[in-house]
Amino acid sequence: MGRSARTAVIGVGNDFRRDDGVGWAVIDRLRERPLARHTVLATCDGDPGRLIGLWEGAGLAVVVDAAHAHPSTPGRVHRLALDAGRLPGPSATSSHGLGLGEAVELARLLGLLPQRLVVYAVEGADSDFGTGLSPAVAAAVPELVAAVESEIADAGRGAARRRPS
Structure with missing residues (x-):
């Protein structure tokens, strides 16, 4: 499998910190869906080395993570696409100490970026200890699943166009 064939979808967060588990919830839903053959689903605590x-x-990496924003609109989704090796300055920040940036x-710097990187950052309402997403963030999960599936499909169509006849 070549560099451009694999798609990595990574749910970032902590399933035991309420809305911080939104990335993991999206991965759980995607595990139930038929996805392109070279799609890898994973969860991560946000450690930069693990990410x-x-x-x-990967040809495409899609990251789903909770975010803090001020003022906050819980459940609002921000889509950020890698542009020339840098993410644009978000209006929301990662809920982790070291951020995705x-x-x-x-x-x-290490030459280890995927060819394309798309981040879905979801504004959270509650990052206290406990399980389960707040209603506003839970309501965003189906939209996120559909958006990630669309990213995967678009990547597949792009790979098909690049294949020699």
Whole structure:
């Protein structure tokens, strides 16, 4: 499988910190869906080294993570696409100490970025200890699943166009 064939979908967060588990909830839903053959689903706690390892060599990496925003609209989804090796400055930040931006910058310096990186950041309402998403964030999960499926399908169509006849 070539570099551009694999798609990595990574749910970032902590399933035991309420809305911080939104990435994991999306991965759980995607595990129930028929996806393109070279799609790899994974969860991660947000550690930059683990993120880089999960997306290394991928043609497309899609990351779903909870975010903090001020002012916040719980359940609002932000889509950020990698542009020239850097993510644009988001209006929301990762809910983790070292953010996704640091992982992207480190991967860029090491030459380990995927060919394309798309991030879905979901504004959360509750990151207290406990399980289960707040109603607003739970309501965003089906939209996120559909959006990720669309990203995977678009990547598949792009790979098909690049194949020699």
